[in-house]
Amino acid sequence: MRKISPTDKLIMLADNAVKTLLGGYQVTERQDPAVDISYSEINSAEQRHAAGLMRINHCGEVCAQALYQGQALTAKLPEIREKMEQAAAEENDHLAWCGNRIKQLDSHTSLLNPLWYAGSFTIGAVAGAIGDQWSLGFVAETEHQVVRHLKSHLTKLPEKDHQSRAILKQMVLDEQQHATAALEAGGRELPLPIKKGMQFLGKIMTSSVYYV
DSSP, rough: OOOOOOOHHHHHHHHHHHHHHHHHOOOOOOOOOTSSOOOOOHHHHHHHHHHHHHHHHHHHHHHHHHHHHHHHHOOOHHHHHHHHHHHHHHHHHHHHHHHHHHHTTTHHHHHHHHHHHHHHHHHHHHHHHHHHHHHHHHHHHHHHHHHHHHHHHHHSTTTTTTTHHHHHHHHHHHHHHHHHHHTTOOOOOOOOHHHHHHHHHHHHHHHHTTTT
16 A cells, blocks of 8 residues: 655645535435424524524534544544544534535525634644644543534524424534543543633634624
């Protein structure tokens, strides 16, 4: 098997970024949770609100992709790198589900996605370079915070938006599983200041992406 050169890696990273931001990424065979959910009419204000929440969740998945790709780039152990790449593949389902729902709500994904992708990739690469245990701990904490956001959104969605709710419920289950897997693989708990910093960045993302 030919050894992957630095140039090959850069091309692969660029390809992953383009696919994440513009589409064409590989998904699993899992069915969209919203497919079999009966449609319920919601008014225009509720539709805009639901679209804003789903736009946040879509951007969160863009960030997750970038985070995992950055960590895979700098992870020291091959098995850890494989876990990061596998997690990124599984998150593609969420990216597709949220994107489809946003289209159904007659809205658009965030124009800020490229900015958040670049920032998350950098954070992931730094975390991976520091050490695999810290990198996995970063994954676990990220997923825990994502789960809290998702659960919060489940209470904020319009009552009749059953499609978005079905998607978020499945995402909660998946993210909890990813967090558990990261800890079982040797992830270390992050210091409180880092957790708080992550929460601060999360607030900036959610408050801006909801509208843009």
